[in-house]
Amino acid sequence: MLVVSTIADLRRALARAPRPVGLVPTMGYLHEGHASLVRRARRECAFVTASIFVNPTQFGPAEDLAKYPRDLPRDLAMLEREGTDLVFTPSPEDIYPKGFDTWVDVGAMTKRLEGEVRPGHFRGVTTVVLKLFNEFRAERAYFGQKDAQQVLVVKRMAADLDTGTEVVVCPTVREPDGLAMSSRNTYLKPEERKAATVLYRSLCHAQELCSGGERNAETLRRAVRDVLATEPRARVQYVSIADQATLEELDRVDQPALVSMAVLVGATRLIDNILL
Ligand code: PAF
Numbered sequence: 001m002l003v004v005s006t007i008a009d010l011r012r013a014l015a016r017a018p019r020p021v022g023l024v025p026t027m028g029y030l031h032e033g034h035a036s037l038v039r040r041a042r043r044e045c046a047f048v049t050a051s052i053f054v055n056p057t058q059f060g061p062a063e064d065l066a067k068y069p070r071d072l073p074r075d076l077a078m079l080e081r082e083g084t085d086l087v088f089t090p091s092p093e094d095i096y097p098k099g100f101d102t103w104v105d106v107g108a109m110t111k112r113l114e115g116e117v118r119p120g121h122f123r124g125v126t127t128v129v130l131k132l133f134n135e136f137r138a139e140r141a142y143f144g145q146k147d148a149q150q151v152l153v154v155k156r157m158a159a160d161l162d163t164g165t166e167v168v169v170c171p172t173v174r175e176p177d178g179l180a181m182s183s184r185n186t187y188l189k190p191e192e193r194k195a196a197t198v199l200y201r202s203l204c205h206a207q208e209l210c211s212g213g214e215r216n217a218e219t220l221r222r223a224v225r226d227v228l229a230t231e232p233r234a235r236v237q238y239v240s241i242a243d244q245a246t247l248e249e250l251d252r253v254d255q256p257a258l259v260s261m262a263v264l265v266g267a268t269r270l271i272d273n274i275l276l
Helices: 006-015 032-044 072-083 121-136 150-162 183-187 190-195 196-210 218-231
Strands: 001-003 019-026 047-052 086-088 141-143 166-170 232-241 257-265 269-275
Touching: 001 006, 006 086, 006 121, 019 032, 019 121, 032 047, 032 072, 032 141, 032 166, 032 196, 047 121, 072 190, 086 121, 121 150, 141 150, 150 166, 150 218, 150 257, 166 257, 183 269, 196 218, 196 257, 196 269, 218 257
Parallel strands: 001 086, 019 047, 019 141, 047 086, 141 166
Antiparallel strands: 232 257, 257 269
């Protein structure tokens, strides 16, 4: 496995790479969810690449950039185990050199849900992802459904800007008790870790109600909030039942819907979702 940290070295290595190339963009502190993306890329691509870059521009001023967990040796060992061919580990100066002043701003969809609570977040995501797409020129890039809105926003950008990279979405990987895997789970204290299972329980409740014929979106939102309210450590930021493609809030669930939420458990912000 080759590890490169400059754009010049990356270009040299990619020039010799067999096609198709698969890219797994990450911010490091990898877990089984990332491993599943690499495994899928391994099955579908001749050359599997990953990037590890804690992207400062997608963090708000009051967010966890400085304390975001990092463990490069462990990440590299995992990527090697999963059969990655090349890892790109740039510095912030490589990605945002002095004078950098060009941004990728996807429209309406980025103003909702995560975009409302984290203004500017998606601008940072799409800017760095477009740069990675430009550098890697990968045939496919692999993202987790856990970040449902990110997936939609990146797909929109890839289509609108003709990136030529197919965005492949892989299922959320969960702990045995249902908690969606996330690098941020590491912030949870033991009692918060237990409390955090309430997110998935509330999503499953919505799914059960919907399977039982409930179509009123407000009734479903309320039912999800009621389950979340049973956990005193959980503070809800939003619960949404929205159109799966546009993320517009629904009145009725008569079309494919995304149930998504952001919940603070202690000081840790968790997101999760399911498709109805
Ligand atoms: O999902 C992530 O880890 C990040 O948002 C991404 C896509 C690597 C961009 O920094």
